[in-house]
Every structure is written in structure tokens, then in C-alpha cells.
Amino acid sequence: MDLFEGLEKFGLKKLNTKSIFSDEENNRKQSEPSASSEEKTEHSEEEFLLARTVHCPVCEKTFMNLSVKNGRLRRIESDFDLRPRFQYIDTNKYDVTSCPKCGYTALNRFFTHITTGQIRLIREGVCDGFVPEKTKEEQAVYSYEQAVERYKLALYNAVVKKGKTSEKAYICLKLSWVYRGWLEGLADEGLGDSEELSSYRKEERLYYEQAFDGFIKAIQAEVFPICGMDENTLYLLLANMAVRLEKVDIASKLISYILVSRTASSKIKDKARDLKEEIIQRIHRQNG
Template sequence: MIKNSADIDAKESINKDDNSNTIKSLFLKEISCPVCKNSFRTASVKVNAPRIASRDSDLFIRYSVINPYLYEVWLCPTCGYAALKVDFSKIREFQIKLIKEKITPKWVNREYDIPFTEKIAIERYKLALLNALVIESKSSTKAMICLKIAWMYRLLMDEANEKNYIKQSLVAFNDTFINEKLPVYGLDRFSIMFLIGELHRRIGEDSLALRWFSEVITSIGAPQKVKEMARDGKDKIRRY
């Protein structure tokens, strides 16, 4: 639940006396929960607010001013249903039943200060991951949530937890590649092949990384940009 604040005006914009760019980049979005049908408001990033500062080799984008990754989980304060915002409404009847049986009875609402921090984002992503496990979401969903948790730990410079969630993401991405219809989350077959290789590289599994990078480079249908990313990955392994 988002804490009530006198800073929220009738237009549901968020303002504070310090005129923070971060706060000005946020607004409260009205959401209807597909599980319990209650409405709630959640902090969201204005469309034109994010500014890309740089990109990491595993597709993580670093932003200045406001980090939209911090706000990618929607969490119903009434029933405890949490999911990535792109998946929030994509829930089936049997999954709704599972939420009501296994999540809601144990749910204790919590409040979050605005703006969200990396630690708050991690907690919300982990709640989304718990929901994904309970409702038997596809491996691609679990892979993306775990990867984004890893990215949040990267921002906190917590290498141990970052690698732990990269490993969990890898397991799910491998299953995604084998068993799911692609693309998923904007990632086509070749992007996922590269990403699997890059994640292996980041946890020190160089031989597996090289195998995936080589698969990308030798694939006839792979876009040139993805091939170049795979070559860069191979070069990093050779240099270090």
C-alpha cells in the first residue's frame, strides 16, 4: 500500500517541497485488481521521465533522474496479488483461485514510502516472484523477475545476491528457450541465446558462455547487432 500523503493533490500527481526531480517524475495510477476486484493506487513513472544514462551488457538499462525498474511491480494491498505490471491483468481463473487460497489468507498489508528505493523494489519483486511460483507462471515470467532482482542487487553493489538471482534466472531462461514460444518480453530467440551466454559469463561459467555466444555468432538468422554483442562477450572472456 502506498502511504497516504498531503503531497498527493487532486490530480493524483506527487509533489514535495524540495521540488525533487524524482518526485515530479511520478504519479499515482489507479489500478483494479483482477483477483479481488478492489481498486488501489500505485506509484508509476511518467512516460517521458526516464532518461537513459548507460546500458550494461546483460540488457540492464541505467537511468538518470528516475529509475522505472523500481516501479515495475504492481501489488494489491487488499489480497496480496503481485506481478510485473505487464502481466498484472493476464491472470487466469485457476490462478485467481490459487491466489485466494494460498496468498490472501497469509497476506499482511505493508506500506511503502515514495519514492521507492532499491530495497523496496527488491521486496516487491520478491512478492511478485512468490506469486509467480504459487500460480505456476511460465518460466519466462520467473526468469524476468529473478533477473530484475539481480539488477537491483547490482545497484546496491551486493554481488553475492546478484549472482544468486542470476543463477535462478538462468535456470528459468534455459527452460524458456526450450519449452516456450518466442519472443517473450520483447526478447526473440537470438536475444535470449545471447542473454543466457552473458549471464553465464557474469557468474564465471566461461565455457558455457562461449558455447552460447558461438551459437549466436554462427546462426544465420541472428541480427548483426546481437552477433556483435556476442562477439563482445567472447572478447571479454579472452581479455580476463
Template structure:
């Protein structure tokens, strides 16, 4: 009997050069989440069966990189800019096989660059920055994790102000919570408290009660941390 592998090849068509290519993906039956961090980062039972590694599709012919969250639409001039700044500079490289964390980080950075040139939604860019932060967390690179969490906050805030998260899988409550939690993790405490409060204010208007509870827990953590710091100051 043939043993089914966790990885399989998915056929894609590049939206830039229209050429076909294959890229590795994971079969859902092999993806087992053991827990989640407070910013929704999934922790997988087997680190190699991490679908985050395969979220980005990179065309080996022209280098255009995207995720399924990218819109099909290219604003006027975007194709020419991407062709000039990405495709004409591209040294053919195939990211379509099994990926290491280092490989995955490269694919996300390529997709972010293409997304910026294509003027993708802020919610899409923020999601990629957050996944890069998670990958750096998994290899305990705190400096880079902090850097990309801050970039994610910036685009989540832009998304909130522009309402460009509407129509996506990210609800307003989830977005507000993420801004609060990433602010807490990057020591922007005042901003964290402000956004956790916004989440709690939504409790009567949302079915996502779990996120309301998480916001309360984080708000409590902050308050307890501030109390402890004040007590230390008083002793000193």
C-alpha cells in the same frame, strides 16, 4: 504554472480480489538512460527516476502482486492456491507510493512468489529475477546479485527449451545472448561460450546485429581472460 512531477498515480484493478487501487509510476519524459551494462541493465541519469522500481503492482488489499507481463489467465486451482498462500496471510501494506530499492526488491519477490503459484511463463519469471539482480547490483550486494542472476539463467534456459518466449518482446537472439552473458557473469564459462556461439550462428537470420556484435565482444573477452590466466599459470 503547475510543475509536473516525475511520479504519478496509476489506477489498477487487482486480478485476484477485483478491487481497485493506485500505484506509483514514472512519466516517460523523466526517464533518462545514460548507459547500459552488458546484460542490458539500464543505468539512469537520476537514480530516483528508475522505472524498474515501479514495475510490479501490489494490491494493498489482498497482496496479489504482478507485472504487465503476467497473463490474465489463471490455470485451474491457481486462484485457490494464491488465496491460501498469499491473500489469507497478507497483512495490509501499501507499496503504491514512491519506492526505495529495498521496497522494490520486496515487491519483486512478492511477484515472483505469485508468479510461481500462478505458473507464469519462465520468460516472465526470469525477467523478474534479472531485475532483482540489477537492483542488488545498484546497492553493490554482489552475493544477492549472483544468486538472482543464477535464478534468471535457470528460467531463461527453461524458456528456451519450452519456447515460451515466443510472442513476447524477448527475441531468440536476445534470449541466447542473455543466457551467455549471465553465465559469464556467474563464472559458468563453458556455458557462456556455448550460448555466445549460438548467438553468432544467428547472424544471417536476424536484424539484431548489435546483439551479434555484443556476443562477439563477450566471446573475445572470455578468450583474452583465458589467455591471461594461462600465462600466469605458466609463470607460476
């Protein structure tokens, strides 16, 4: 499966990489530190969005980007793997900033954090030959198709700019969450044929696996906090992901680490204990 499927229309070349993490070893030295579930009510996603003017550090032009008005959001319980969830809107769709003029795209938190060297790489590897989409009317919301496309562009840019392993892993995790939100939305409305649903489920899994592998590599090479997460938070996230990916040995190791950690809060330790209990029950079920 191609991680960048659907990006051909932007005129981007096929990236000659077997793995998005493959050139980590060579690049470690050079890498510079970088500066809903929707309910059927009268509430619309639009109410929670704001069109913001953004300056692009790569082409120096400005463009409009939709972002979430945080103050109005009502949080509901996160998923087991920390996927944030809010009433009436899937905010994960809006975590990417993308310049429609030159193609430079990144997660919101990393968009302005770009080095001069990376700008040069992006200009050569993304902007040259980038085909802007025909100007559409000002959009009020992003569809799931568009959100997926924006994340794939962000991933493509991250590979081109030789971004950190954790940044690529985080993009993959969030992209997989977007697929999850999409699937939930389709299920709620009873939409989508089985072929469509199963292809989105495969994509969700594909990016989830990439995210897991990337974060495991990142914790060996990078300094915490990683993507805003401290050690224990990331270990708990990875333990949960490992359970979902049926990598029970890794999950158990991560849980043991959290349980003996001096810095883990009691809340995180409780969650690690719950997860341990869940693993034990799973093993019992499999053996029984």
C-alpha cells in the same frame, strides 16, 4: 538462503519447494498461456513518477501504484546484460504492481494477464491469511527495501500461480538488477558498512543464478518471444550472464549460435563478437 526472506510479516506460509523451478515438468501441460544511477542534482526521482489507480483482478478492489512517466526519461547506456539505465531514476524499482489489499503481485507486464485458474490459486495461496501492511501515508517514491520486497512478493505469487518458468526467471533477473542499483547508489554516497554491502552482493548473485537457470530451462520449453525477447536477444543476454557467472562453456556455445544465426542482426552479432573477444582475453589472463 531463503528466496522469500522478509515476507513473513504478510502472513504468508513458507512455500514447500526446494526450487522455484522444481514443479515445471509436472505443470507444463497444465500451464495455460497467459492472456540509475542517481546523480546529485536538483532532479528528484519523484518528478518521473505518477500514481496510477489500478484494478486488482484477484480481489476486484482498486489501489494506487507508482509508475514511471516514460516520456520524461533520459536513457543512458545499458549494462552489459541489458539492464536499462536512466538519468536520475532507477526504473527497475517500479516494474512491479502489488495489490496492498490482497497481496496479489506481479511484474507490470503480467499483472492483468492472469487466468481464472491462477486467480483461484492466488486466492488460496496468497490472499487467504494475507496481512496487509498498516496503511502508510501516500508514498512519493519506493525505497530499495520496498522495491526488493515487492519483487519477492511477485516471485512468491508466480510460484503459487504456477507461472511460466520465464516469468519467474525474469523476476529473479530484475530483482538482482534492483540489488545492483541499490549497491551502486550506496557506493556513490559512500554509505553502507561492509557487512551490509556484502549481504546485498550475495543476494544479487543468488537471484542472478536463479534467473540464469530459469531462462536456460525456459528456452527448452517455451516459444519465443520470451518476456518480450526474441531468440538472439535472449541468447546474448544469457551469454553475458554466463560470463559473469563464470560458465564460459555455455557462453561460448551461445555466442557460436548467434554468430551463425540467419536471423541475428549485425548489431547483435557485433556484440557477440566483442563478448567472444572478452572471453578469450579472460582465458589468457587466467593462463598467463
